[in-house]
Amino acid sequence: MLSERRLEVLRAIVQDYVGTEEPVGSKALTERHKLGVSPATVRNDMAALEEEGYIAQPHTSAGRIPTDKGYRLFVDKLAAVKPLSSPERRAIHNFLEGAVDLDDVVGRTVRLLAQLTRQVAVVQYPSLTRSTVRHVELLSLAPARVMLVLITDTGRVEQRMIDCPAPFGETSLADLRARLNSRVVGRRFADVPPLVQDLPEAFEAEDRGTVSTVLSTLLETLVEETEERLMIGGTANLTRFGHDFPLTIRPVLEALEEQVVLLKLLGEAKDSGMTVRIGHENAHEGLNSTSVVSVGYGSGGEAVAKLGVVGPTRMDYPGTMGAVRAVARYVGQILAES
Amino acid sequence: MLSERRLEVLRAIVQDYVGTEEPVGSKALTERHKLGVSPATVRNDMAALEEEGYIAQPHTSAGRIPTDKGYRLFVDKLAAVKPLSSPERRAIHNFLEGAVDLDDVVGRTVRLLAQLTRQVAVVQYPSLTRSTVRHVELLSLAPARVMLVLITDTGRVEQRMIDCPAPFGETSLADLRARLNSRVVGRRFADVPPLVQDLPEAFEAEDRGTVSTVLSTLLETLVEETEERLMIGGTANLTRFGHDFPLTIRPVLEALEEQVVLLKLLGEAKDSGMTVRIGHENAHEGLNSTSVVSVGYGSGGEAVAKLGVVGPTRMDYPGTMGAVRAVARYVGQILAES
DNA sequence: TGCTGGCACTCGCACGGCGTGAGTGCCAAG
DNA sequence: CTTGGCACTCACGCCGTGCGAGTGCCAGCA
Numbered sequence: 001m002l003s004e005r006r007l008e009v010l011r012a013i014v015q016d017y018v019g020t021e022e023p024v025g026s027k028a029l030t031e032r033h034k035l036g037v038s039p040a041t042v043r044n045d046m047a048a049l050e051e052e053g054y055i056a057q058p059h060t061s062a063g064r065i066p067t068d069k070g071y072r073l074f075v076d077k078l079a080a081v082k083p084l085s086s087p088e089r090r091a092i093h094n095f096l097e098g099a100v101d102l103d104d105v106v107g108r109t110v111r112l113l114a115q116l117t118r119q120v121a122v123v124q125y126p127s128l129t130r131s132t133v134r135h136v137e138l139l140s141l142a143p144a145r146v147m148l149v150l151i152t153d154t155g156r157v158e159q160r161m162i163d164c165p166a167p168f169g170e171t172s173l174a175d176l177r178a179r180l181n182s183r184v185v186g187r188r189f190a191d192v193p194p195l196v197q198d199l200p201e202a203f204e205a206e207d208r209g210t211v212s213t214v215l216s217t218l219l220e221t222l223v224e225e226t227e228e229r230l231m232i233g234g235t236a237n238l239t240r241f242g243h244d245f246p247l248t249i250r251p252v253l254e255a256l257e258e259q260v261v262l263l264k265l266l267g268e269a270k271d272s273g274m275t276v277r278i279g280h281e282n283a284h285e286g287l288n289s290t291s292v293v294s295v296g297y298g299s300g301g302e303a304v305a306k307l308g309v310v311g312p313t314r315m316d317y318p319g320t321m322g323a324v325r326a327v328a329r330y331v332g333q334i335l336a337e338s
Numbered sequence: 339m340l341s342e343r344r345l346e347v348l349r350a351i352v353q354d355y356v357g358t359e360e361p362v363g364s365k366a367l368t369e370r371h372k373l374g375v376s377p378a379t380v381r382n383d384m385a386a387l388e389e390e391g392y393i394a395q396p397h398t399s400a401g402r403i404p405t406d407k408g409y410r411l412f413v414d415k416l417a418a419v420k421p422l423s424s425p426e427r428r429a430i431h432n433f434l435e436g437a438v439d440l441d442d443v444v445g446r447t448v449r450l451l452a453q454l455t456r457q458v459a460v461v462q463y464p465s466l467t468r469s470t471v472r473h474v475e476l477l478s479l480a481p482a483r484v485m486l487v488l489i490t491d492t493g494r495v496e497q498r499m500i501d502c503p504a505p506f507g508e509t510s511l512a513d514l515r516a517r518l519n520s521r522v523v524g525r526r527f528a529d530v531p532p533l534v535q536d537l538p539e540a541f542e543a544e545d546r547g548t549v550s551t552v553l554s555t556l557l558e559t560l561v562e563e564t565e566e567r568l569m570i571g572g573t574a575n576l577t578r579f580g581h582d583f584p585l586t587i588r589p590v591l592e593a594l595e596e597q598v599v600l601l602k603l604l605g606e607a608k609d610s611g612m613t614v615r616i617g618h619e620n621a622h623e624g625l626n627s628t629s630v631v632s633v634g635y636g637s638g639g640e641a642v643a644k645l646g647v648v649g650p651t652r653m654d655y656p657g658t659m660g661a662v663r664a665v666a667r668y669v670g671q672i673l674a675e676s
Numbered sequence: 677t678g679c680t681g682g683c684a685c686t687c688g689c690a691c692g693g694c695g696t697g698a699g700t701g702c703c704a705a706g
Numbered sequence: 707c708t709t710g711g712c713a714c715t716c717a718c719g720c721c722g723t724g725c726g727a728g729t730g731c732c733a734g735c736a
Binding site for chain 2 (some may be wrong): 101134135137139141147149151157159233234235236238239249250253254256257
């Protein structure tokens with residue numbers, strides 16, 4: 001177990017390195033932090049910390065920088081999430097307040113988060129699986145062509161074109177629309193399937209094929225079409241990464257373009273509470289020199305999607321975590337209102 | 339007027355510089371191209387071209403590189419758009435063929451274009467103004483709350499929440515829905531306003547306020563909500579820009595994040611035919627060292643939106659223009675089919 | 677008049693040696 | 707266990723040099 005002071009030294013190293021982006025030495029440390037000991041002592045502590053793998057030197061006889069393991073210890077034990085100032089909170093609220101629809105909410109959130117953290121922001125659209133049905137609409141576009149429109153409580157709208165096996169009359173359509181809505185409105189997606197299973201039986205034999213087709217399309221939309229979408233922003237902040245550019249930035253940009261990768265990334269995070277993945281903890285290779293801070297958000301008490309930021313492992317964890325948490329809360333609030 | 343050979347020299351300079359990314363000298367030129375004259379002659383020609391402002395030397399006694407003006411002359415007079423190979427065409431077609439909805443079409447297009455040109459691709463969603471109405475749906479969510487859903491022939495779906503001035507019955511709603519659709523389905527957006535103007539008169543006095551509200555929301559959606567959306571991709575290709583990184587890439591990433599800037603950029607392009615804006619011809623400062631190749635595309639013969647790529651001024655213009663034009667054609671085709 | 681080979685000149689760039697200084701590890705004393 | 711002292715180590719920046727690609731000019735030739 002590391003002594004109290006050694007942890008303090010680690011904390012100081014992380015803070016200084018995050019601030020200056022330069023390896024930090026024993027002398028500079030004692031000058032900037034009142035540790036109450038001499039540089040020589042700090043050197044001993046540093047040697048111990050290095051032994052344990054919490055810090056490393058880029059070159060012999062240069063200062064130390066934290067390792068992934070060091071950052072991990074820092075966020076787990078040494079860092080308190082920094083709450084935002086109240087002007088900041090107000091700014092967030094005002095900024096999100098003006099949103100007119102779901103796209104706008106997500107768009108504003110992503111810009112806000114990018115600006116606040118000065119890093120790359122990722123916001124997942126509220127997931128379909130956990131939300132509830134607000135309305136199902138059926139439109140007859142042609143005798144044997146129906147459009148299914150699904151509206152969710154988070155304001156998301158999905159539409160599907162359906163080619164029916166047989167012509168389907170207006171009255172049957174209205175009947176199906178009414179029955180469908182009376183059964184599923186207000187229900188969570190996961191609960192829908194058993195509720196509509198027996199619907200075909202209520203119809204004439206000739207219509208049953210179409211009803212089944214519509215139902216299966218609806219279920220597909222609910223389940224399979226839980227293909228999550230997301231929005232990213234603040235990629236320009238990547239230029240602040242480091243001086244050794246192309247090598248660092250390239251794989252990150254590539255990873256960000258692969259929505260699949262990002263979705264997996266967010267998916268791996270805990271469902272509740274904040275998740276911080278540091279450097280090599282990220283499965284995707286391109287993100288090995290970045291950290292991802294993510295958290296779930298939702299309209300009710302429950303999380304329906306996740307948002308977060310991607311930045312260099314050398315980031316201001318307390319500040320970033322504070323911003324991410326605050327934004328998630330406010331977005332949840334906004335979603336609940338609309 | 340420049341002699342035939344001098345134009346030929348300019349063409350050779352552009353081609354070589356695009357290929358090697360290095361200033362090109364007289365000797366190298368004569369070696370790689372059979373100009374039939376000696377380096378000394380080429381030197382004289384280069385001096386003349388420099389005099390006219392078509393090329394410049396980065397440092398005294400280094401090779402020449404084309405100026406914006408030089409590229410302009412090149413694309414206007416010296417370059418033929420390079421048609422794609424037929425395997426490439428087939429690949430485009432196959433890749434776009436599988437799209438399931440509008441988002442998917444746009445997403446695939448942007449990835450395709452980025453991959454093909456190895457640059458940043460920008461695709462505008464089909465504009466609302468020029469398309470036609472496929473269906474208007476009205477849903478009663480609460481006694482005085484109506485949702486308006488607009489479906490366009492390009493597959494786009496827009497929804498709006500409407501708070502009614504007075505409760506609005508199901509029958510009135512059905513009535514309005516029927517009348518509305520019979521008048522506007524198949525119409526171009528621009529033609530809709532006069533067609534619905536007198537609709538309120540057909541309703542009871544108590545409903546007129548609501549009908550007016552719905553109509554004005556619809557018109558707003560049609561016109562004001564022509565706020566174009568767009569999708570970008572291939573930002574990772576920016577890393578191939580140059581060696582003097584952060585300075586070059588930063589403003590470009592920033593510009594790309596501002597959808598407004600991009601929309602203006604595409605808006606400035608000609609409505610028909612391909613537009614190439616080179617370096618400082620771009621109004622936005624961050625894009626002064628990039629060129630933008632854009633073209634309109636549409637489902638019918640007419641353009642409904644634009645797409646293009648953003649790359650370094652030092653780009654393969656013939657190839658890029660060929661790819662952009664080909665992709666635009668195929669997308670138009672796909673849109674017409676669906 | 678226009679093209680060519682020759683020639684002297686320029687200057688960016690890569691290379692190698694050198695001095696500097698921040699930072700380290702070790703040690704002996706408090 | 708802490709502290710001051712001390713010798714050692716490199717990364718980094720600076721500078722001078724040589725090289726070579728490229729230029730401009732000029733005189734000769736078709």
